[in-house]
Amino acid sequence: MPGTQARVATVAIAGLGLIGGSLAAALRESGFAARIVGWGRRDTSLRRGVELGVIDAYTLSLEEALAADIFVICTPTLVAADLLQDVLRLTLDSDRPPVITDAASVKGNLQRAALDACDGSFPAHLVLGHPIAGSERSGVDAAQADLYRDHRVILTPQAETDAAALALVRDMWLATGAEVVEMDVARHDAVLAATSHLPHVLAYALVDALARSDASEEIFRFAAGGFRDFTRIASSDPVMWRDIAIANRPALLEAIDQFSAHLGELRAAVETGDADGLHSTFTRAKAARDRFAASLAERGKGSSDAAAVGQPETAKRIQSQE
Amino acid sequence: MPGTQARVATVAIAGLGLIGGSLAAALRESGFAARIVGWGRRDTSLRRGVELGVIDAYTLSLEEALAADIFVICTPTLVAADLLQDVLRLTLDSDRPPVITDAASVKGNLQRAALDACDGSFPAHLVLGHPIAGSERSGVDAAQADLYRDHRVILTPQAETDAAALALVRDMWLATGAEVVEMDVARHDAVLAATSHLPHVLAYALVDALARSDASEEIFRFAAGGFRDFTRIASSDPVMWRDIAIANRPALLEAIDQFSAHLGELRAAVETGDADGLHSTFTRAKAARDRFAASLAERGKGSSDAAAVGQPETAKRIQSQE
Numbered sequence: 001m002p003g004t005q006a007r008v009a010t011v012a013i014a015g016l017g018l019i020g021g022s023l024a025a026a027l028r029e030s031g032f033a034a035r036i037v038g039w040g041r042r043d044t045s046l047r048r049g050v051e052l053g054v055i056d057a058y059t060l061s062l063e064e065a066l067a068a069d070i071f072v073i074c075t076p077t078l079v080a081a082d083l084l085q086d087v088l089r090l091t092l093d094s095d096r097p098p099v100i101t102d103a104a105s106v107k108g109n110l111q112r113a114a115l116d117a118c119d120g121s122f123p124a125h126l127v128l129g130h131p132i133a134g135s136e137r138s139g140v141d142a143a144q145a146d147l148y149r150d151h152r153v154i155l156t157p158q159a160e161t162d163a164a165a166l167a168l169v170r171d172m173w174l175a176t177g178a179e180v181v182e183m184d185v186a187r188h189d190a191v192l193a194a195t196s197h198l199p200h201v202l203a204y205a206l207v208d209a210l211a212r213s214d215a216s217e218e219i220f221r222f223a224a225g226g227f228r229d230f231t232r233i234a235s236s237d238p239v240m241w242r243d244i245a246i247a248n249r250p251a252l253l254e255a256i257d258q259f260s261a262h263l264g265e266l267r268a269a270v271e272t273g274d275a276d277g278l279h280s281t282f283t284r285a286k287a288a289r290d291r292f293a294a295s296l297a298e299r300g301k302g303s304s305d306a307a308a309v310g311q312p313e314t315a316k317r318i319q320s321q322e
Numbered sequence: 323m324p325g326t327q328a329r330v331a332t333v334a335i336a337g338l339g340l341i342g343g344s345l346a347a348a349l350r351e352s353g354f355a356a357r358i359v360g361w362g363r364r365d366t367s368l369r370r371g372v373e374l375g376v377i378d379a380y381t382l383s384l385e386e387a388l389a390a391d392i393f394v395i396c397t398p399t400l401v402a403a404d405l406l407q408d409v410l411r412l413t414l415d416s417d418r419p420p421v422i423t424d425a426a427s428v429k430g431n432l433q434r435a436a437l438d439a440c441d442g443s444f445p446a447h448l449v450l451g452h453p454i455a456g457s458e459r460s461g462v463d464a465a466q467a468d469l470y471r472d473h474r475v476i477l478t479p480q481a482e483t484d485a486a487a488l489a490l491v492r493d494m495w496l497a498t499g500a501e502v503v504e505m506d507v508a509r510h511d512a513v514l515a516a517t518s519h520l521p522h523v524l525a526y527a528l529v530d531a532l533a534r535s536d537a538s539e540e541i542f543r544f545a546a547g548g549f550r551d552f553t554r555i556a557s558s559d560p561v562m563w564r565d566i567a568i569a570n571r572p573a574l575l576e577a578i579d580q581f582s583a584h585l586g587e588l589r590a591a592v593e594t595g596d597a598d599g600l601h602s603t604f605t606r607a608k609a610a611r612d613r614f615a616a617s618l619a620e621r622g623k624g625s626s627d628a629a630a631v632g633q634p635e636t637a638k639r640i641q642s643q644e
C-alpha cells in the first residue's frame with residue numbers, strides 16, 4: 001500500500017520455489033517489508049526471482065541473509081531441518097537474532113531439530129509455521145501473490161516463544177491475506193496426517209495396487225469419474241511426498257493404523273453381509289462429508305461440489321494485535 | 323430417426339429411475355423401438371415418465387410387460403436379483419420369451435440368481451449387462467437421453483447365450499450412443515470392485531475414521547483440496563453403495579485384501595524410513611495415474627485434469643452386426 005510504512009525493513013526468503021516465491025510476491029505487494037531478499041545455495045531461481053520482480057535482491061551468504069528482521073525457511077521439508085539447525089547455530093548467541101520461521105508441511109521433525117541444535121532448550125526467536133496452500137505447479141515461475149489469500153496458516157508456538165516474535169510472524173502472514181490459527185505441534189502433525197498425508201498414501205497405494213494387478217489394463221480402461229477424483233492426488237510429486245512421509249512418520253503411522261482399523265471393520269461388515277452396519281457407516285460418512293463440502297463453500301472454496309446441507313463452520317481468525 | 327423402421331416393436335423398462343429413464347429416453351429418441359413401456363410395482367415414477375415423454379405407456383402387470391421384445395431390468399441392485407428370478411420363472415417355458423437384460427452394477431449375484439431359478443442351466447434369452455454411467459442426481463426427473471453417449475456398456479454373455487439375443491442387446495445399447503464391450507462375469511466384478519467399489523469403501527472408511535476421531539473438528543476445518551477430491555465419492559448414496567457392497571462381496575473382499583497388502587507394504591516403508599521404496603512406489607503410481615488421465619482426455623472425458631503423457635488407450639468397439 002503506497003505511503004504506508006513497512007512493518008519491517010527486511011524479510012529473507014530461504015528457498016525460492018512456489019511457496020517462498022509466492023510469499024515474497026505477496027509481501028512485496030502488501031508493503032509489509034521494505035525489502036524482500038532471497039537466499040539459496042545456487043543462484044538460478046534467485047536470479048529468476050529478481051527478474052520476475054518477486055524479490056528485490058538475493059544473496060548466497062547465509063550470514064548476510066540472517067541480517068534480516070524475519071528469515072523464512074521455504075525449502076523442501078527434509079532440507080528445512082538441516083538448514084534450521086545451521087541457522088540456529090549461527091543466531092543463538094546473537095544480540096538481535098532475526099525471527100526465524102518456516103513453511104514446511106510437518107512440524108514435529110523441525111521442533112526436534114531445533115531442540116537438538118539448542119541443547120534441549122527451544123529457541124525463543126523461532127516460530128514454526130505451515131501455510132496450507134499449494135498449486136500443481138512448482139518453482140519460482142509459478143509464484144502467485146494471491147496464493148495465500150483466504151487460506152489458513154497454522155503457527156505452532158511453544159511456551160518459550162517470544163510474544164513479539166509470534167506477533168510479527170502472525171502479521172507477516174496476515175499481510176498475505178491469509179487467516180492465522182495456532183495449534184500445538186503434535187496436533188498439527190496429527191491433523192495434517194489425517195487430512196493430507198494419509199489420503200496421499202491411500203491414493204498412491206490404490207493406484208499402485210491396481211497398476212500391478214494382472215487385470216491392470218482393463219482396470220484403467222474401465223475406470224471413470226469416481227476413480228479419477230479419488231486418485232487425482234496420486235499424480236502429486238513423488239519426491240515431495242516421500243519426504244513428507246519420512247518427516248511425519250509417527251503421526252502418519254498412527255493415521256494409517258486408525259484407518260486400517262476402520263477398513264477392517266468395514267471388511268468384516270461386507271464379509272458377514274451386515275447391511276445395517278454398512279448403511280450406518282456410509283450414512284455417517286456421507287453426512288460428515290456433506291458438512292465439510294458445505295463449509296468449504298462457505299469459505300469460498302470448492303463451490304462446485306458443495307451441498308447446501310449442515311452447519312457451515314466459521315473460521316477462527318486471529319487478528320493483528322497492532 | 324424419422325422414417326427409419328424400428329429394430330423392435332416394444333422395449334419394456336422395469337424400474338424407471340435415472341438409469342431406466344435415461345435408457346428409455348435415449349431409445350425413444352433413436353427410434354430403436356416403436357414403443358417404450360415402463361413397468362414397476364407402484365405407478366408414481368411411471369406416470370411421471372409418461373408426463374415427461376420418457377416412456378410411451380406403462381403397466382403394473384409383469385406379464386403384460388413381458389410381452390415386449392426386450393425387457394430391461396433397471397431396478398436397484400438387490401431388487402434386480404429377485405425380479406430376475408420372477409421374470410425367468412414366468413418366461414422359461416414360453417415359445418417366444420422376451421430377451422431379458424439388465425443394468426445392475428454387479429453381475430455375479432445375478433448370474434447365480436439366474437442359475438438358481440433355472441435349475442442350474444443358464445437361460446439362453448438372458449443377457450446380463452452393465453452400463454458404466456451415472457449422475458449425482460437420481461429418479462426419472464433426472465433422466466437424460468444422452469447419459470450413455472460415449473460411455474461404455476459391458477455385456478457378460480455366457481456360452482449358453484443365444485447369439486441373436488446378444489446382438490439385439492448390443493444394438494439396443496449402440497442406439498443410445500454407447501460403446502459395447504464384452505467381458506466374463508468374474509472379470510467384470512473384479513474390475514468394478516477395483517475401480518469403483520473399493521474406492522467408495524476407502525473413501526467412506528477414511529471419512530468415517532476422521533469423523534469419529536477426537537480431532538474431528540479440526541480435521542474437517544483444516545482439510546482442503548486434496549481431501550475434497552479424495553472424499554467426494556463418500557457423498558454417494560449410502561443405500562446404493564450398501565447394496566453394491568453386499569452384491570459384490572467376493573470381488574470386493576478380494577480387492578480390499580489386495581489393497582490392504584499394498585498399504586501394509588507402504589506402512590512398513592514409512593516405519594523403516596525406506597526413502598527409496600517410498601519413492602519408487604509413488605513414482606510408479608504417478609506414472610500409472612498420469613497415463614490414465616491422458617487416456618480419459620483422449621476419450622473426451624475429464625479433460626480438465628489430463629496430463630499429455632503416455633500412450634492413450636484405444637477403446638475396443640463392437641459394432642452392430644446388422
